[in-house]
Amino acid sequence: MFIVTNREVDEARTTVKDAFKSQANARGPNELRLAEAVREGGKWKVRILPDQITDKMAKEVGLEPTLDAAGKPQPIFASSYVARRILARVNPKMAGGTGKGRNLLFFVHGFNNNVEAVLDRAEQLEQTYGVEVLPFTWPANGGGVHGVVSYKSDKRDALASTGAFDRCLGRLEQILHAIHEEHVQRVEALANKRYGSGDKIDAEQWDRFFTEQSQKWCPFSVSMMTHSMGNYLFKHLLKSSIYRGDRLLFDNVVMVAADTNNEGHAEWVDKIQCRNRVYITLNERDSALSASRMKLGEQQLARLGHYPHKLDSRQAVYVDFTGQPSVGTSHAYFEGEPLKNERVKRFFQAAFNGETAEDGLRFEAARNLYRLK
Template sequence: MIYVFSNRNIENDNWLGDEFNAEGPENIRVAKYNADTDKKLTFYPETDPQLLPSLKVIQEVEASDKPCCIFLHGFNQSLKKNLGKCEEIESYGVNVIAFSWPSNPGPQAIWRKIREYKRAVRNAERSSLAFERFFNLFDDYVDINGRFNNIKAMVVHSLGNYLLQHFVQGSGFENQPGFLNNILLHQADVNSHRHELWADKLAINSRVMATVNETDNTLDFSDVLNPDRLGNTLGNLNSERLQYFNFGKIPQAEDEHRLWIEPTVENASAKSFFESVFKGKKVNTGHFEFDRSRNCFHIK
């Protein structure tokens, strides 16, 4: 099952657009994706103060026999694209809770991509309060019910890591994601230099991992505008709390940005890595080569 928490605008009562919620970028609506029927969203009513939409979703995923993975997407994602990635993660045998933000704020023309990217960066900054509120909803549940049984992992993809960074560095951060077993900074489109200053704050209670693929074509585009990105450089892997996993030695990962799909996961070690991460389990690093000079595990 896929659930969507979003600060996007609602379209036609059953879909989300590429703008902010009409009531402000900090406002969140909650929906279920009907993948098996009309492929639309069903929004939870906001009228019952005793059963908030967020609480209803949490109750549903906690009653499931599957673990649940939170997913924060990256740049240039319409709702349709976002849900497609959610379905990829769901195929690993997990439910998915997506935080969907307006990261597609412009036309599709390639020659305007730089302008659109810069607007998406600003949208990520403006979405950090909504993301804080999103995690406060889970934190409230933990205060009442204790640790979650099923919600144990979060995957943050590409430019979504910049949104996460902005949240962690904000005044409202109180380690709300600390109930998670695993947090994966997947092909992070953030500055590699000194990333540990904010990322380490997530690792107080959780296992925090970061993937690296030096041949990542998408992050090559980001490199045109930015310093080295965490997701595509083996330099600056300086955290003593994070674990870094280099996918660059897998031939199938050549040029790939989304490492949890084929052809990358034709490699058994890569597939096992993502199965463990998505389900909130500890990754068995005994199969990987640890490179002390780089402070990372090489997946082969």
């Protein structure tokens, strides 16, 4: 599994605890680093990737350096290496391999999560839903303290990580665009070879072939899940001056147990661009969000992830999990005990795989939400 972070890292270390620090990168909170994590003997081992990859790494994934005007090779960055490795998993045919492939889920975690916990959860998501998970981890360790102080510390870190999150999405956009362009060129060449080009083209057959092959060679979806305080981070990016509103990256955006204000949420939620759905999930009995609201007393307004009122976004699809068997007071009802409820698992299976997930649910018009009951 690959992971992207704005935490301070130690390239010489291979254990999660030593390789990733609890504070932001010393070069600034917008600095991004990439790492590869694997389980060995039940423990996570990590390799912090160099910013500029080696010739051996480039050869491993078939990357050729571009040349500048003077004919000098330009450096290849780790993000291009990671993109090729992930592409081989989500779309093996396009990468020259075999197999069915899988969809990609970009995961942004919440409050008080160390990197080992993030990797554990990402692994559970992969195993449960059959997706390839790319986690973005920000310094959400509470600064080594607990309770209200920890919570406030993580909120400050989330705000400071807004720029890094934006850079991460920007680079992801560039990578997906490059993959798309490579894919289009390949399919166009196949269509031209079979049905001609210019004045000799069979336009109807060419278009049909292009459409069919596009789906065949690029069958995977890309979705994002933001959990808990990860939604606070997303909110502040959407409300910031650096956010570009035309960024269309994801099929689904799934905002689970959002630890951010319900009040005024439509203002920023309606800025989200996606191809299919923006889902906001709620659980009125969510114990973590209840505690979150109490931490700051009257200053902390009702949380978006547990308040079934004022659900007024024009594009969001609200889904209420309250009272569902096995859900109880869960804050992470996409994993563990709640998945004994087949309706819960079915919803997240569809949502995380870029599909329409509300089909078959009961819509309550008075509150503008769907219920699993």
